[in-house]
Amino acid sequence: MTLFCLGLFLVSMHLLGGGWRNPGFLPALLSVPLFADLLTAHATSQFGLMGLCLSAWAHPRRRWVLMGVGMAIALIRPPNALPLLAVLIYSSWGEWRGLIKAAIAGVGVILPFVALGFWLDPTWLPEYSSNVGHTDYAGLPLVAIHLGGTWGLVLLQLATVVVALYLARGRRGQPLEPDLAAYVIAIGVVSSKLAGPYSGIFALPALARLGLRPKLAWTPWMASGAAWLLELTFFPGMLNGDLGPPVWESVIAYWFVFAAWPLAVSYPRTAPLEIARARV
Amino acid sequence: MHPADARSRLPAIGVALFGLLAMAGATSRQWHLLNRPGDWGTVFSGPGDFAPANIVTALVHGASVATAYAHSGQPYPLPYLLAFAPFGLVDDP
Numbered sequence: 001m002t003l004f005c006l007g008l009f010l011v012s013m014h015l016l017g018g019g020w021r022n023p024g025f026l027p028a029l030l031s032v033p034l035f036a037d038l039l040t041a042h043a044t045s046q047f048g049l050m051g052l053c054l055s056a057w058a059h060p061r062r063r064w065v066l067m068g069v070g071m072a073i074a075l076i077r078p079p080n081a082l083p084l085l086a087v088l089i090y091s092s093w094g095e096w097r098g099l100i101k102a103a104i105a106g107v108g109v110i111l112p113f114v115a116l117g118f119w120l121d122p123t124w125l126p127e128y129s130s131n132v133g134h135t136d137y138a139g140l141p142l143v144a145i146h147l148g149g150t151w152g153l154v155l156l157q158l159a160t161v162v163v164a165l166y167l168a169r170g171r172r173g174q175p176l177e178p179d180l181a182a183y184v185i186a187i188g189v190v191s192s193k194l195a196g197p198y199s200g201i202f203a204l205p206a207l208a209r210l211g212l213r214p215k216l217a218w219t220p221w222m223a224s225g226a227a228w229l230l231e232l233t234f235f236p237g238m239l240n241g242d243l244g245p246p247v248w249e250s251v252i253a254y255w256f257v258f259a260a261w262p263l264a265v266s267y268p269r270t271a272p273l274e275i276a277r278a279r280v
Numbered sequence: 281m282h283p284a285d286a287r288s289r290l291p292a293i294g295v296a297l298f299g300l301l302a303m304a305g306a307t308s309r310q311w312h313l314l315n316r317p318g319d320w321g322t323v324f325s326g327p328g329d330f331a332p333a334n335i336v337t338a339l340v341h342g343a344s345v346a347t348a349y350a351h352s353g354q355p356y357p358l359p360y361l362l363a364f365a366p367f368g369l370v371d372d373p
Contacts, residue, residue, distance in 0.1 A: 001367070
């Protein structure tokens with residue numbers, strides 16, 4: 001299962017992380033979030049990330065079916081998927097035939113399992129809602145639950161969607177920039193349950209894409225190295241008998257979202273080479 | 281500049297230092313497992329989360345999936361857990 005998760009991550013990086021030759025790829029591969037994910041074989045997250053990257057890759061190429069299939073897969077983790085879903089709809093504004101095609105493809109993938117779910121457990125929706133409200137949380141979702149219960153979580157989710165749409169403002173009906181898409185996916189980390197540093201894998205394509213910018217080529221290395229440095233600070237505790245890193249280790253995921261912020265403020269406003277190539 | 285050109289400008293010493301730091305950090309994080317002789321196999325044998333064993337067992341043995349889902353506490357929609365139940369069969373004889 002660990003190798004399977006690694007394979008999914010490599011596919012994600014190939015689709016949206018700038019490829020394996022990107023100088024930012026190695027620090028993303030040797031990062032704390034991926035290490036934690038592989039240790040626990042957290043396949044749900046890797047499936048979700050791969051689906052999101054597939055959707056983001058397919059949009060500028062107008063591969064509507066793949067975009068729908070990718071989003072159907074990504075919705076296994078709704079908090080991570082909703083910001084990109086909102087931006088994809090906004091970026092496809094006016095291209096209704098394509099959007100309908102994507103929606104049909106997505107529904108076609110998941111509908112049989114939804115039907116099976118209702119057949120085996122007609123009450124799975126309220127049960128899911130209950131599970132979401134009682135799962136282990138850390139970071140901002142935990143704060144949101146303390147402040148407003150499940151509604152606090154909903155508000156936090158809405159905030160991430162609004163921020164994602166704000167970043168995409170002025171791009172209505174235009175091909176989704178890979179840099180913007182990668183950062184919107186990273187924003188999903190803020191509203192995800194953060195029950196471990198593995199949640200940070202959703203920020204890794206964005207972090208890796210910084211390596212494509214010559215002036216920022218060292219940023220992924222420094223960001224990833226700083227996270228490892230933090231892990232080193234847990235060593236004295238381990239020597240004193242701790243059975244693992246402290247619970248707050250999860251907030252490392254936010255560090256990777258923060259480190260990738262240059263993508264949010266300066267992505268190419270003209271069609272990038274890879275989009276132009278796809279249209280030829 | 282092409283990405284490959286940018287990579288060629290990264291000093292090897294910097295990359296090597298990063299590698300050492302990553303190795304030290306990983307060792308520190310997993311020290312509680314690495315420090316148990318003969319137990320190194322557990323380092324890469326996390327329980328995984330996909331698909332939950334009790335849901336897979338309920339499916340295979342015809343038990344109530346509803347009860348299994350409720351007890352699993354999984355924050356994932358049930359249709360997705362069902363879709364990937366075959367992966368659970370690999371680990372759950």
